[in-house]
Amino acid sequence: MTFAVTTNHYLVLSLLLFTIGVFGIVARKNMITVLMSIELVLNSVNLNLIAFSYQLSDLTGQIFAVFTITVAAGEAAVGLGILIALYRLRETTTLDQATELRG
Amino acid sequence: MEFLTAHGADLLFYVFAFLALTGALGVVSMRNPMYGAISLLLTFLAIAALFLLRGAEFVGMVQIFVYGGGIMVLFLFVIMLVNLHRLPEIKLFAGQSPLAAVLAIVLLAFFGWFFVHVAFDPAFVHPEVFRAVKGENLGNSQAVAWGLYTQQLLPFEIASVFLLIAMIGAVVLGRKQ
Numbered sequence A: 001m002t003f004a005v006t007t008n009h010y011l012v013l014s015l016l017l018f019t020i021g022v023f024g025i026v027a028r029k030n031m032i033t034v035l036m037s038i039e040l041v042l043n044s045v046n047l048n049l050i051a052f053s054y055q056l057s058d059l060t061g062q063i064f065a066v067f068t069i070t071v072a073a074g075e076a077a078v079g080l081g082i083l084i085a086l087y088r089l090r091e092t093t094t095l096d097q098a099t100e101l102r103g
Numbered sequence B: 001m002e003f004l005t006a007h008g009a010d011l012l013f014y015v016f017a018f019l020a021l022t023g024a025l026g027v028v029s030m031r032n033p034m035y036g037a038i039s040l041l042l043t044f045l046a047i048a049a050l051f052l053l054r055g056a057e058f059v060g061m062v063q064i065f066v067y068g069g070g071i072m073v074l075f076l077f078v079i080m081l082v083n084l085h086r087l088p089e090i091k092l093f094a095g096q097s098p099l100a101a102v103l104a105i106v107l108l109a110f111f112g113w114f115f116v117h118v119a120f121d122p123a124f125v126h127p128e129v130f131r132a133v134k135g136e137n138l139g140n141s142q143a144v145a146w147g148l149y150t151q152q153l154l155p156f157e158i159a160s161v162f163l164l165i166a167m168i169g170a171v172v173l174g175r176k177q
Helices: A007-027 A031-056 A060-090 B002-029 B033-053 B057-081 B097-117 B127-131 B140-149 B153-174
Strands: none
Touching: A007 A031, A007 B002, A007 B033, A007 B097, A031 A060, A031 B002, A031 B033, A031 B057, A060 B057, A060 B140, A060 B153, B002 B033, B033 B057, B057 B140, B127 B140, B140 B153
């Protein structure tokens, strides 16, 4: 029966989420949206870890996903700290206006 | 009814996959980051449900607590802190977005081809492994905790130091000069 969900389904869903996230990171101007797109990418990686953990019947994938969530939480905290610092400096969250290093 | 009992989990996968993709598209397409954050919450919760469907009950709950709770509140507070009144005048996508679309399509085609063609053997799957501690059926949280505090103890301690460093970094960055 082709209706049954396999690991391939999870991989394709994770790939779609990853692609949407990468597009958001590169294409969007607002830094808040860019940070949210990074969270999307990290979530798609977690989905892959869980799918392979299930496929290989190995618990290590789930434990690794816990570490990924830890790193994502730290990344969000520091990223939003940088956002606040940028907003204090420039009164904007648009990334194109962070031109301090342009000669 | 027979169909539902036989394929209920598969149907749930399609429902939550659709919700996750809808939320993800909302994140990259919404002009107002507040709506984007709500779309992101939809994606987080749908992915937590997908974790539950693959036997990762502990990670699914952690996903709801950490992402749906902590990170989402962090995003909402920061969105409320910054002034978004000048948003309508700013263009949504940067000048490099056609290039970004090309990059996304290349990524999708390249990996999609592999992911569709690789065959996985369902006979390998033994979900009871996710609840077993030393061969005893205790539960997923116990099994994850056992792995975390025995084999992965050093990475676990390093993660705690990492969180401390991230906390100090966030405080220093957010401090008034």
